[in-house]
Amino acid sequence: MKQYFFTLLLLMGFNNLFAQEPAIIPKPVSLKIESGVFVLDASTGIRADLKQTGVAPVVDFLRASLKNISGVSMPNKTAGKAIVLQLAKLDEIGQEGYLMQVATNSITIQANANAGLIYGIQTLLQTLPAIRTNAVMQIPCMQIKDYPRFQYRGMHLDVSRHFFGPDLVKQYIDLLASYKMNRFHWHLVDDQGWRLEIKKYPALTQVGAWRVDYTDQVWGNRPQAKTGEPATYGGYYTQEQVKEIIAYAAQRNVTIVPEIEMPGHVASAIAAYPLLSCNKQFQLPMTGGNYTNISSNYCAGNDSVYQFIDNVLDEVVKLFPSTYIHLGGDEVDKDPWKKCAVCQAKIARENLKDENGLQSYFMKRVEGLLKKRNRKMIGWDEILEGGLAPDATVMSWRGEAGGIEAAKMKHQVVMTPGKPVYFDHYQAGPEGEPVAIGGMNTLKMVYDYEPIPKELSTTEAAYVMGAQANLWTEFITTASMVQYMVLPRMLALSEVLWTPKSEKNWDAFNQRLPQQFKAFGQRGLNYSAGNFAVEIKPYAEKGKLFVTLSTEINDAKIWYTTDGSEPNLQSQLYTGPISVQSTQWIKAKLSVNNSIKGLQAAKQYFSMHQAVGKSVIYVKPYSKYYPAAGANTLTDGVRGTDAIGKNWHGFTDGDLIATIDLGEAKQVQTIALGCLQHYKDWIFLPAAVQFEVSTDGTNFTLLGNIPSPVSIEEKSVMHDFKIKAPATPIRFIRVSAKNNLCPKGHSGEGKPGWIFADELVVE
Numbered sequence: 001m002k003q004y005f006f007t008l009l010l011l012m013g014f015n016n017l018f019a020q021e022p023a024i025i026p027k028p029v030s031l032k033i034e035s036g037v038f039v040l041d042a043s044t045g046i047r048a049d050l051k052q053t054g055v056a057p058v059v060d061f062l063r064a065s066l067k068n069i070s071g072v073s074m075p076n077k078t079a080g081k082a083i084v085l086q087l088a089k090l091d092e093i094g095q096e097g098y099l100m101q102v103a104t105n106s107i108t109i110q111a112n113a114n115a116g117l118i119y120g121i122q123t124l125l126q127t128l129p130a131i132r133t134n135a136v137m138q139i140p141c142m143q144i145k146d147y148p149r150f151q152y153r154g155m156h157l158d159v160s161r162h163f164f165g166p167d168l169v170k171q172y173i174d175l176l177a178s179y180k181m182n183r184f185h186w187h188l189v190d191d192q193g194w195r196l197e198i199k200k201y202p203a204l205t206q207v208g209a210w211r212v213d214y215t216d217q218v219w220g221n222r223p224q225a226k227t228g229e230p231a232t233y234g235g236y237y238t239q240e241q242v243k244e245i246i247a248y249a250a251q252r253n254v255t256i257v258p259e260i261e262m263p264g265h266v267a268s269a270i271a272a273y274p275l276l277s278c279n280k281q282f283q284l285p286m287t288g289g290n291y292t293n294i295s296s297n298y299c300a301g302n303d304s305v306y307q308f309i310d311n312v313l314d315e316v317v318k319l320f321p322s323t324y325i326h327l328g329g330d331e332v333d334k335d336p337w338k339k340c341a342v343c344q345a346k347i348a349r350e351n352l353k354d355e356n357g358l359q360s361y362f363m364k365r366v367e368g369l370l371k372k373r374n375r376k377m378i379g380w381d382e383i384l385e386g387g388l389a390p391d392a393t394v395m396s397w398r399g400e401a402g403g404i405e406a407a408k409m410k411h412q413v414v415m416t417p418g419k420p421v422y423f424d425h426y427q428a429g430p431e432g433e434p435v436a437i438g439g440m441n442t443l444k445m446v447y448d449y450e451p452i453p454k455e456l457s458t459t460e461a462a463y464v465m466g467a468q469a470n471l472w473t474e475f476i477t478t479a480s481m482v483q484y485m486v487l488p489r490m491l492a493l494s495e496v497l498w499t500p501k502s503e504k505n506w507d508a509f510n511q512r513l514p515q516q517f518k519a520f521g522q523r524g525l526n527y528s529a530g531n532f533a534v535e536i537k538p539y540a541e542k543g544k545l546f547v548t549l550s551t552e553i554n555d556a557k558i559w560y561t562t563d564g565s566e567p568n569l570q571s572q573l574y575t576g577p578i579s580v581q582s583t584q585w586i587k588a589k590l591s592v593n594n595s596i597k598g599l600q601a602a603k604q605y606f607s608m609h610q611a612v613g614k615s616v617i618y619v620k621p622y623s624k625y626y627p628a629a630g631a632n633t634l635t636d637g638v639r640g641t642d643a644i645g646k647n648w649h650g651f652t653d654g655d656l657i658a659t660i661d662l663g664e665a666k667q668v669q670t671i672a673l674g675c676l677q678h679y680k681d682w683i684f685l686p687a688a689v690q691f692e693v694s695t696d697g698t699n700f701t702l703l704g705n706i707p708s709p710v711s712i713e714e715k716s717v718m719h720d721f722k723i724k725a726p727a728t729p730i731r732f733i734r735v736s737a738k739n740n741l742c743p744k745g746h747s748g749e750g751k752p753g754w755i756f757a758d759e760l761v762v763e
């Protein structure tokens with residue numbers, strides 16, 4: 001029936017009309033195109049009842065937005081061609097929904113509240129150019145009915161690890177609002193910087209907001225500050241700036257949820273006021289990720305700490321109108337509390353079970369400080385440990401388990417699982433991408449996210465208020481990088497959170513995306529075309545190596561080369577697995593509608609040798625955290641690179657012992673095992689690699705032990721442990737390597753390190 005209907009429309013020549021359908025993201029609940037267009041020009045006015053509460057700022061927002069793109073400040077008009085904003089009593093669409101009717105002489109936006117009017121305006125703005133152009137501004141006549149699926153649609157920004165000034169913060173809020181996100185989680189406090197002016201405690205920003213500038217060095221490798229070095233990197237927001245940003249957000253229906261992190265992640269506060277910690281020792285502001293000898297917790301036994309927090313929160317709630325105040329609560333290293341007499345006395349006096357009990361006591365006590373001010377606490381899912389505070393809302397980041405547990409306990413939940421909504425993770429590559437913290441959350445993974453876990457009943461699911469993406473900035477140092485990591489993944493999340501589940505469609509979303517890319521370009525925003533990347537995946541079958549090429553775009557064609565040249569529409573068209581038989585590059589790009597997409601080709605170098613495609617048997621399995629390409633990663637012809645998450649098999653629980661069977665006795669020249677050292681990531685070269693060979697798989701002959709050429713103190717090394725093979729043919733090869741303990745002075749001193757191996761090269 002549906003098929004027939006569309007065919008009929010096409011025959012009737014309506015296809016042009018459908019092609020005009022504006023590419024709105026998130027997709028509205030319903031949008032019906034009608035014939036005709038509204039032309040936005042200098043004769044257009046604005047009509048609204050300015051006496052209605054809150055309507056005037058909405059009109060200002062509309063007028064300013066239209067002036068940006070038309071150059072005209074449209075006047076209030078009581079008759080004639082106009083954009084009409086009306087508050088009304090409407091069923092079904094709630095407080096954030098709107099109805100929009102575009103006719104040839106009027107655009108009418110109706111809503112129950114200002115929020116809905118604002119979202120109607122955002123939809124309208126998406127039908128227009130993003131900047132001033134000479135184009136005639138036509139909007140197709142249409143009817144839209146629209147409202148959100150979830151009430152909490154959040155984006156987070158960490159301004160502690162790197163500081164971003166008020167202009168970037170406003171731009172970020174503006175972007176959120178353009179896609180109908182309504183919460184900005186402002187991560188104002190962390191170890192590496194306190195960013196909010198607190199008048200009662202000026203040292204929090206005079207000291208805690210400034211550090212020695214090592215921005216040119218990778219986060220984890222930065223030296224610690226030394227006394228006397230100038231602290232020149234940083235910044236903070238004055239309370240006046242914060243007020244202005246809050247007003248800016250409010251005009252766009254964005255509520256700012258400030259995060260005042262505690263009781264961990266507060267090394268910056270302790271640098272300012274050492275008495276807040278357990279050991280009360282002076283420390284310099286952190287420069288990056290080196291925690292050696294750093295206190296990053298408040299002393300949870302010390303009552304004057306709670307007095308300090310009470311005073312800080314007093315200023316916070318006076319500034320921020322948000323009902324929710326985020327108190328952090330994540331990743332508290334409980335060791336200092338174990339060693340602190342004051343904390344232990346508190347545990348005894350309050351009859352707490354242990355340090356988890358102490359964290360729970362801490363969060364409950366601070367929740368009380370919010371409650372007396374009629375505010376609510378939200379915190380990361382660690383606040384469940386030791387017992388959840390009575391009315392706390394849980395932000396589930398370590399997967400969804402915390403959120404599920406809290407919803408079952410009838411607590412409100414915001415879902416923000418690392419996979420797929422940590423936007424500091426890669427979205428493509430990692431080859432060719434700016435260095436990120438790790439992980440991989442592609443656009444499609446975000447689009448496919450469903451915030452309601454299957455584990456919840458309908459009643460329990462009602463506690464899931466929505467979801468949020470987090471942008472931690474250890475590896476993000478500029479405004480341009482912030483944009484790049486968020487665009488376009490935020491658009492996928494906005495559709496997850498706004499559009500009815502039944503209306504979501506990946507292919508249709510991709511068709512609407514280029515229009516948004518155009519708007520990003522017009523606005524000078526840096527964005528990723530990363531989902532137009534091709535994934536190159538090797539696999540072995542019957543001892544032979546094959547490669548599959550895939551993409552997240554369904555209607556794409558993939559073109560590839562094997563001679564190192566750039567692929568184009570004349571290259572080989574991918575139709576199925578490619579057999580790799582010699583050392584070669586595979587480079588691939590995709591096309592949509594006969595146009596090549598994406599900025600650079602996906603590429604992979606394959607090194608052919610006698611073990612490629614052969615099975616690997618381990619005595620102890622590789623870590624589930626470093627599976628690389630699966631079981632036969634050591635023999636897939638793909639060499640590990642500096643990207644530690646990608647091609648390496650990692651071993652930490654015991655030693656590496658791997659055997660391969662070449663299938664038949666073969667003449668071999670050399671055998672080599674590639675290994676990686678990354679000091680800061682606890683990855684060390686083994687002291688030596690032992691090589692053994694056999695013809696029957698039972699009786700092995702020792703070929704020799706090849707020692708490491710460098711000490712484990714060396715920061716970053718890639719090395720092939722290589723040995724000459726015997727003169728006679730061999731069939732089985734066994735390699736063994738002993739794991740190191742982290743050396744003296746290392747942040748993991750005395751704990752087991754890691755071996756990272758790839759590849760086992762037999763020539």
Ligand code: ACM
Nearest residue numbers: 330331380397470
């Ligand atoms: C977090 O990512 N530590 C909440």
Ligand code: ZN
Nearest residue numbers: 278299340343
């Ligand atoms: Zn203590």
